[in-house]
Amino acid sequence: MSLIKMSHVKKVYKTGVTAIYDLDLAIEKGEFVFIIGSTGCGKSTLIKMLYREEKPTSGTILVGGLNVGKIKNSKVYKLRRKLGVVFQDYKLLQKSTVYENVAFALEVLGTPKSEIYQKVVKVLDLVGLKHKANNYPNQLSGGEQQRVAIARAIVNGPKLLICDEPTGNLDEITSMEIMKVLEAINQMGTTIIMVTHDTDIVNKLKKKTILLDSGRILKIFEKGTYNHENIKNSK
Amino acid sequence: MxxxxxxxxxxxxxxxxxxxxxxxxxxxxxxxxxxxxxxxxxxxxxxxxxxxxxxxEEDVTIVAFLDVDITEDETNKVLEDIKKLDNIDDVEFQSKTEIASEMKDSSEVYANIMNGWTEEENPLQSTYLVKVKNIESIGKTANELKKIEHVGTVKYGEGMVEQLxxxxxxxxxxxxxxxxxxxxxxxxxxxxxxxxxxxxxxxxxxxxxxxxxxxxxxxxxxxxxxxxxxxxxxxxxxxxxxxxxxxxxxxxxxxxxxxxxxxxxxxxxxxxxxxxxxxxxxxxxxxxxxxxxxxxxxx
Structure with a gap:
């Protein structure tokens, strides 16, 4: 069974703007998928529906067997515990240390302290920030902050990691460092969906790439390269 | 846990x-x-x-004046009747002798006049000082007191109390x-x-x-x-x-x-x-x- 299954998904915003038209998509366990497309093509809407920040207007979205569109606001946490989300702007608590930021995701679930410590240290080691556990976010570089955000997203051991332009604020070298971390996580079995604008990354990693245009899937490249020729040809 | x-x-x-x-x-x-x-x-x-x-409000008292020639038995009967009323908090008896001596103590002029009186000549009236539970119906209680036999005048500062x-x-x-x-x-x-x-x-x-x-x-x-x-x-x-x-x-x-x-x-x-x-x-x-x-x- 696919980890994510979307069928006939449509999203119309209250303003009347249609962001997604009749979209079908299946993503298998363990895949690494890029979602690309020009600004306003519906990339963000698509992944926001996956972690139930937005509800589909019609159609069904199954994430790990949960019917996302049917989840009540008060039950959203059940979905969020199964997946991790990383954003362009990191969304860290500025007044908490690196350790506290990561531990936070476990504390709200009522995890015992000793278990929190073990898991947080392990995951900080994975993203290479064990030595900065006691620093505050404003003492870190952008790349380091993003690695903290990734650590927080995966500390629960989610099956799915959703990344919304995680390298959007970072330079080329730092971006590649982040991608290495993400690839390592993917190799450990976590499915990753990443929205990006960064052509270099897509071209270098050669992963499955979904090209969106005006709310529709224009093409799926199995080992995608992102260039204007490709986009033109598919139109 | x-x-x-x-x-x-x-x-x-x-x-x-x-x-x-x-x-x-x-x-x-x-x-x-x-x-x-x-x-x-x-x-x-x-x-x-x-x-x-x-x-x-607690200080407000109804004074019930008894007949001048009232006997002791009649006085006790009045007390029983007063106690039967429902708005009564406390009743205190003040005999005319007590009132006379209180007046004499309060002023020399009174003392000069009243010293000449014998017990029988004392024209003052014995009273019952009545305190009520609910001051708002003090008027009603005063009327009921008035109806009791051997009770003459009843005073409680009519008008002023209601205003208060x-x-x-x-x-x-x-x-x-x-x-x-x-x-x-x-x-x-x-x-x-x-x-x-x-x-x-x-x-x-x-x-x-x-x-x-x-x-x-x-x-x-x-x-x-x-x-x-x-x-x-x-x-x-x-x-x-x-x-x-x-x-x-x-x-x-x-x-x-x-x-x-x-x-x-x-x-x-x-x-x-x-x-x-x-x-x-x-x-x-x-x-x-x-x-x-x-x-x-x-x-």
Whole structure:
């Protein structure tokens, strides 16, 4: 069974703007998928529906067997515990240390302290920030902050990691460092969906790439390269 | 076990929250402090006004004059009849001899005239001094007294007493109204200040939701935080009320201007005022933060 299954998904915003038209998509366990497309093509809407920040207007979205569109606001946490989300702007608590930021995701679930410590240290080691556990976010570089955000997203051991332009604020070298971390996580079995604008990354990693245009899937490249020729040809 | 861990974490995080956002917490605390001080002042004022009114009302007495030639048996019969009425609090007998000696003591002129009287010549009337339970129906009770055999005139300061009662009624209503209005304003003011404190933590709530905290998990720490703010805000008003009132009470020896205007005794009065202040602080603190958090939980 696919980890994510979307069928006939449509999203119309209250303003009347249609962001997604009749979209079908299946993503298998363990895949690494890029979602690309020009600004306003519906990339963000698509992944926001996956972690139930937005509800589909019609159609069904199954994430790990949960019917996302049917989840009540008060039950959203059940979905969020199964997946991790990383954003362009990191969304860290500025007044908490690196350790506290990561531990936070476990504390709200009522995890015992000793278990929190073990898991947080392990995951900080994975993203290479064990030595900065006691620093505050404003003492870190952008790349380091993003690695903290990734650590927080995966500390629960989610099956799915959703990344919304995680390298959007970072330079080329730092971006590649982040991608290495993400690839390592993917190799450990976590499915990753990443929205990006960064052509270099897509071209270098050669992963499955979904090209969106005006709310529709224009093409799926199995080992995608992102260039204007490709986009033109598919139109 | 898990619930306990979440509770203890909430307890700790709420305390951290108060200090990490200290400037906003301070704003909330000072708002609570100031409004509760005003509430405390109004509580003290209105309680004392009520107390004074009650004391004066308690002093109002009906005097029932008995026939001059009444026998002792008849006097006892009158007492029994008076006690049968329903609005009677206390009855005291004053014989004409007692009244005469009281009058003689009060003035030399009276003494000169009255010294010549024998027991039989004493033209004064023995009386019953009657205190009523409910002052509002004093007129009715006076009429009933009048109907009793051997009771002549009945006096209770007609007219003046009714006026006094109606004035006190107005004063009581005004003071109660003021206290209630003030408490409502306080609730409104404090909830809004706390809301602002929580609004600035929108991001925190967003992240909590993102990492899979249930709504209850998110609410509890903020509920505790509101509680802490409420308690901290109530400390100064409670201490100030205790000191100020105790000093005031001692300085005036419990009364103001005359024996009539006695202040409310500090114990247990101050404990109840403090309790009310603390409860308002706690309740309103939690209410404010809960309202603010709900906004971000999309319930």
């Amino acid at each position: 898990k619930t306990l861990r979440i509770l203890s974490r909430s307890f700790r995080d709420a305390l951290k929250g108060v200090f990490r956002n200290f400037s906003l917490s301070l704003a909330s605390i000072s708002c609570i402090t100031i409004t509760l001080l005003v509430v405390s002042l109004s509580l003290i004022l209105s309680s004392n006004v009520n107390n004074i009114a009650s004391l004066i 009662v109606s004035v006190f009624k107005i004063v009581r209503n005004i003071s109660l109204g003021t206290v209630v209005a003030l408490i409502i304003v306080t609730v409104f003011l404090i909830t809004n200040t706390i809301k602002i404190t929580i609004y600035s933590r929108k991001r925190e709530i967003e992240i909590m939701r993102l990492v899979g905290a249930s709504n209850l998990n998110i609410k509890i720490p903020f509920l505790f935080e509101g509680l802490y703010l409420g308690i901290m805000g109530a400390i100064i008003p409670i201490v100030a009320t205790f000191y100020a009132y105790s000093i005031l009470y001692e300085k005036f020896d419990g009364k103001m201007f005359s024996e009539f205007i006695r202040l409310v005794n500090p114990t247990p009065f101050l404990y109840s005022v403090s309790g009310v202040l603390l409860l308002i602080g706690m309740f309103v603190g939690m209410l404010g933060s809960l309202q603010a958090v709900r906004k971000y939980l999309k319930i």
